[in-house]
Structures are given as structure tokens and as C-alpha cells.
Amino acid sequence: MAKVSVNLGARSYDIHIGANLLEQSGQIIKEGARSENLFLVSNPTVFSLYGAAVIKSCEDSGLKVVATLIPDGEEYKTMGQAEEVIGEAIRRGIDRESLLVALGGGVVGDLAGFVAAVYQRGIDFVQIPTTLLAQVDSSVGGKVAVNHQAGKNMIGAFHQPRTVIVDVHTLASLSEREFAAGMAEVVKYGIILDESFFVFLENRLSDIKDRDEQVMESIVKRCCELKAMVVEEDETERGLRAVLNLGHTFGHAVETLTGYSAYRHGEAVSIGMILACSLARDLGLMGAGEVERVTGMLVELGLPVKLPQLDSRSILNAMYRDKKTRGGKLRLVLPCGIGRAVVRDDIDDELILKVLCNQSQATDAH
CATH class of the missing domain: 1.20.1090.10 (Dehydroquinate synthase-like - alpha domain)
Structure with a gap:
């Protein structure tokens, strides 16, 4: 496993890169979590492939996971969809100490990261990018956003993740x-x-x-x-x-x-x-x-x-x-x-x- 550090003072974090890291995700997440409660956001396609492995790893590490899914596609990276995820977080009792986990590509990472940035004025989140684009770019750097019909990523924030977990084995499942x-x-x-x-x-x-x-x-x-x-x-x-x-x-x-x-x-x-x-x-x-x-x-x-x-x-x-x-x-x-x-x-x-x-x-x- 390789590790790349992003040095931003109090907002510093590591990017973990390797094959089959999903099976170790719970252990990596637990190291930086302030709570045992996780709110996992994914889409149906990614969740069907990797959701079980991530949840098992987290539960084996003593973490509690609740999950919600958003539709797959850039056209769903909207304020309305973000509000639905926020509503689900409220219903599930997610608090300011909870940790949001974004499992998916750029759309999931951007939208879930945006939710993390604004929910109760900001909660911690972890990026687990499963597409190449997200692994090399959108999951790193803290730019989170949703689209507006007049322009892409018009509504957003800078909100750095607590950690990034890159499992290159997920690239095999991409079209x-x-x-x-x-x-x-x-x-x-x-x-x-x-x-x-x-x-x-x-x-x-x-x-x-x-x-x-x-x-x-x-x-x-x-x-x-x-x-x-x-x-x-x-x-x-x-x-x-x-x-x-x-x-x-x-x-x-x-x-x-x-x-x-x-x-x-x-x-x-x-x-x-x-x-x-x-x-x-x-x-x-x-x-x-x-x-x-x-x-x-x-x-x-x-x-x-x-x-x-x-x-x-x-x-x-x-x-x-x-x-x-x-x-x-x-x-x-x-x-x-x-x-x-x-x-x-x-x-x-x-x-x-x-x-x-x-x-x-x-x-x-x-």
C-alpha cells in the first residue's frame, strides 16, 4: 500500500492507495473517526458491487453503519438530491460527531461531500472513490459541490475529507x-x-x-x-x-x-x-x-x-x-x-x- 499525505495543518489527511483496500477500510476509517456512527452514501451500482465489503469491514472494526443511495448520473448532482440525503441523515439520527462515508465516483463524492460540508454546519467525511476520475482528482482537495441548471458545480464549498481510501482493484469493474x-x-x-x-x-x-x-x-x-x-x-x-x-x-x-x-x-x-x-x-x-x-x-x-x-x-x-x-x-x-x-x-x-x-x-x- 502506498500513502500520500496532504499537509494542510489541522486539516491534513492521508490518501491510502493499493489493491483490495476495501477489506481494510473499516480499520483505516476508525483511526480518524470521532464517533462509531457512520452514514454511508453511495449509488445502487457501486453499492451492489462494494457496499457489503465496506460495511463488513467497518462493522468488524466496531463501527455502526447506516446507508442511503442516490441515483447514478451527473444529472442527479443537484441541490434537490442533496436535500434528500440531508433529510435521510436527520431521520437516521446522524449528529455532528458522526462520519459520512462517500463510496462511489465523482458524483457521489461531490454530492456527499457537499452534504458533509453543510449538514449541521459541517461534519467529517471520508472519500472512497471507485472510479479512476474520482481517484486521481475529485476525491482529493476538498472541492465539493452540486450543479445548477445554469452551470456546473455552482453551489459548493471547500471541505477537506478526513481520509481518502483508493482501491485500484475497483478499476476492473469500470466500463x-x-x-x-x-x-x-x-x-x-x-x-x-x-x-x-x-x-x-x-x-x-x-x-x-x-x-x-x-x-x-x-x-x-x-x-x-x-x-x-x-x-x-x-x-x-x-x-x-x-x-x-x-x-x-x-x-x-x-x-x-x-x-x-x-x-x-x-x-x-x-x-x-x-x-x-x-x-x-x-x-x-x-x-x-x-x-x-x-x-x-x-x-x-x-x-x-x-x-x-x-x-x-x-x-x-x-x-x-x-x-x-x-x-x-x-x-x-x-x-x-x-x-x-x-x-x-x-x-x-x-x-x-x-x-x-x-x-x-x-x-x-x-
Whole structure:
């Protein structure tokens, strides 16, 4: 088992990474729990696969577990669904000392974490991410939220977990599409922070597609190390942490305009990263060959790189509604080659529209 620490003073915690950790989850959770009472939040798909193992491990460690399930899908990451979970917590007698356990992918982690942040002004919670995207990104760093029909993650908070338990064995149960969606966030880390990691991914694509557990454990560990490094320096996204949003402003607009149901988050981010790379190329920040390397890797992993048939002006308008906009200015993360990125708020709308139109035309041509 590997361990990555997120050092945030009183809010510090460890990320435990390994295979078959669900069987040890109770012991790990008990170490940091202030109460023996756990409130487990999951969805039917994940709970049917892993709920019994987690509950058994917790009960074997002397913990008491009550569970509630939310529907599966990004379209259910809403304030209304959060209120239902809160109502269930009240009915089950969950108090301020209880511990909420989020078992599932990004939707479960985001929504359950949001509930933990606001329930009785905040209770402790544990992340047990079961998708690759959640394991390398959304479960670490304390960003929790629900969506609004006008924009993704518009209602949220910063609320760090007590611990994160990553069992890479759960990756075996993911669909090809879900696994690929997670790899979009993995590739992102290489583009913005670590060129050698990007090269490692290029060289191990076959093992990655085979979901080799040893390779995936090393990938998850490196992503968590990079995320921890950024979060430690900029917990509430005032500066450096913004680079983690590569492709997200474009991607969130695509998700919003398609009703949160046409694309997985990682798929939308994949499209967004290509748009960001294309814009960086047009601005002279990134070479055409580097854009081709990124595009080639995403395509090889089975990810979309072309825009759906959406109006370019509608995409730009949706981007302006993104929560990362500051003072009416659009803040975009742009790669400087592979391994470094900058945040810019001085990009002319016409340049963005040009990239969007070019991508739309490329989509039409295919």
C-alpha cells in the first residue's frame, strides 16, 4: 500500500492507495473517526458491487453503519438530491460527531461531500472513490459541490475529507467509457505539471488499456502527489490551483449545454483540453507537434476530441457563466508546451470563437 499525505495543518489527511483496500477500510476509517456512527452514501451500482465489503469491514472494526443511495448520473448532482440525503441523515439520527462515508465516483463524492460540508454546519467525511476520475482528482482537495441548471458545480464549498481510501482493484469493474473518462484527468496532470509523467503515459499506453494494477497504482499515486502539492500551496484556488482546471471551462460549457447527460465529465474535459491546446498553439504558447501528441494520446485512450454540434457563441456565453470567471473576465488555463501551464484572463473573445468555429468545422467534416 502506498500513502500520500496532504499537509494542510489541522486539516491534513492521508490518501491510502493499493489493491483490495476495501477489506481494510473499516480499520483505516476508525483511526480518524470521532464517533462509531457512520452514514454511508453511495449509488445502487457501486453499492451492489462494494457496499457489503465496506460495511463488513467497518462493522468488524466496531463501527455502526447506516446507508442511503442516490441515483447514478451527473444529472442527479443537484441541490434537490442533496436535500434528500440531508433529510435521510436527520431521520437516521446522524449528529455532528458522526462520519459520512462517500463510496462511489465523482458524483457521489461531490454530492456527499457537499452534504458533509453543510449538514449541521459541517461534519467529517471520508472519500472512497471507485472510479479512476474520482481517484486521481475529485476525491482529493476538498472541492465539493452540486450543479445548477445554469452551470456546473455552482453551489459548493471547500471541505477537506478526513481520509481518502483508493482501491485500484475497483478499476476492473469500470466500463471502457468510464475508465477512459478518468484517463482524461490523468493526462491533464502530465500536460500542466509533469512532462516526464506525460512521457511515461505515452510509453505505457498498452498496460494502461489493460488496466495493469501495478501500473495503475503508480499512476494514481503520481496524480495524487501532484494534486496534493498544488492543494498544499493553494487550498482555495486563489492562484496555482487554477491550473488544475485545464480544459474545464470549455468542458463545463459543453456539459451544461448538453444537459449533463450526453458526456461524462472526463469526456468533456478531453474536448476542452484540445480546445485549450489549440488556443495555446494559436497564441504561440504550444507547438503544433505537442498538440498532436496530446490529441493522439486522447484518441488512443478512446476519448472524444471534437466538439459536438453546438453554436460557438452559445459555448462562449456558457463559459462566461463559469464560476472561474473573475470581474467579468474569462480565466483560461493554457499549456506552455507539455509540463507547464499558465492562467490567462486577457484572451480576446474573437480568438476563442475562432478556435471554437474551427473545431466545429472539423466536427462537421467528420
